[in-house]
Amino acid sequence: MEEKDSKSVLNHLVDITKGKETSKKLVFDPHTQELVLVDAKGPRLSPDAVTADDPTRDGFFSR
Amino acid sequence: MAWTSQQSARLRLEMEILERYFPSFYLKDSIIPGRACVEGIIRSNSGAEYVVRLHVPADLPNSVPDLEIVSPFLHDRFGHSLVELGTSYPMHLLKPEGGLVRICHYSASHWNPNITFAKVLLKIRAWVEGYEGHIETGFPIDHFLPHMQA
């Protein structure tokens, strides 16, 4: 099931930040420019959707 | 100094990828190495729009591009300007330049030439969501977005 409301997305980001295992993953839909939560093992949202989970999990850092 | 042929090809590739994922982004004003930048709009899930500028490094693709939010003028939940906040660990901010907020995204020690502008913008897309989370909840952005290991 897809979720794209801000609260769900933010909760997922908090889980990532805490290093928790998640059953969902965040993908970026280039057609709508939205971040969408999908089942981690489910089918892709669309052929063009890319994971936003991995770069987010990499973390943020300054030079 | 001009772009080398590899850099020209790389810039073309970057723009092709952006066309697919962030189609509002375009190469702005100049193609001179050191002055070139890519600008476009990132839209959050709430529909708010942010104009984002990515400075193309003169040694493309071998160093981390600087990235700034051109508009809107960003404030924290408590009304303070993010520019005045300066360098901020909890908000993932670098020292502002030219009155614009700069976002820390990749560490120099984790940068490699396989990282494309689109991947950087994907991080900024997440930052924007984290920023709105901060405005909504008051938690700093690093509550939503982790720090990169040194």
Place this chain on the structure above:
Amino acid sequence: MEPIVYVLDEQVRDLLTHLTSAGTLEEGVAFGFDDWTVFHAYTEKPFTTPSGIVCPCFAVRADTAGMVDETRLTSSVRARTDLSERPAVVLVVDTHSDGTPQCRALIVSHSKMAAADTRFVPRRSELYSRNAGLLETSALAAKKVVVVGLGSGGSPVALDLARAGVGQFTLIDFDRLELGNISRHVCGINDLGRYKTLAVRDQILQKNPYASVTTMEVNINQALAPVEEAVAKCDLLIVASDNDQSRFNLNQMSLNHNRTALYGRAITRAAGGDVLRVRPWTGPCYNCVFSSGLIDGREEEMSQKRQALAVLPAYVEEDKANAMIQVGLSSDIAPIANMMVKIALLELSRGQETGISTLDEDLKADFYIWANRREEAYAAWPLMNYKWTRPSILRWYGARVERDPQCLVCGGHLKADTPLQGIVQ
């Protein structure tokens, strides 16, 4: 013991060409050591960092009979310089009947004059005669090496290549030699404050006075064009810089000009290190190996604050940056530098039959890993003991790394001839 005077063969030859009349005194400079028992005499500006105590030096040509009026010569020297504190070296030059140059030295003090044992520092061809059989030294003399980074890793590599007979160097670094560098560097206290490039150049010339050494005191990340020009002209690129940005830039240059490159680095506190050989377009490039995690996952040694600040977030205090500076011992850097030299000599001798050719059959891998101690990335390695069939400290391991087809640098994803005109809005 008769004093010994060393003089460069080439300088005597030069003297013979321009000292046409006997009796004319040409001034030079000498350096005296050990109670005036050893002197180094120069009739041209010394090209190395001099040491010893400065003494006057004069050169004179013998007359057509090969003679010189020593009484007159001594008076003439004493009239020109004060010899109360130190003696003067006088070089009397001439040619043998077969045309070869000869030189005898006199040591003139305020009270006496004595003959010295005069020795030539030989011509290039004789300098590396001891290497003959192992290396083709005449071929190496024509080889051009670019060395980027003249710190504790790059400086011994440059020096060892000069020792082996490599004749042409371009040294690139913008750092100056500081007190903290000295214990691990080939240069010493007498080079403090100097650019590392110039100090290492002098060390190279100590080993090979006929080497051609050019230097560039630039940050390569901010001087891409001149550095690329140097890379284009070299036979081998040695990368011993301390940051990935410079390595990525140099990687691109080595691919652009199809120049083999060697990358060496130490990890934190020099617990170990690695050496990568990039054979452009036939083996993995630096980015292929970096992306494989073999480099990115092993934290690089931080040897100075500038290096730490470049990778630390802007909000980190100075204390943290200082704490990141954890250097290893010179003896822990040495194996890495040594491996780079061996591979460098192989690459520079490629195509020639030399005494080290069999090494080429062994060094098939492009990426090599070395551990000095069981810590950091090697903490889980088994004890060395008596086993040699499992990973151990103090041994080299070649790792098979393939080219990465996804590599955006060498994977063929960039379309050639893509003009940028027309894509600016």
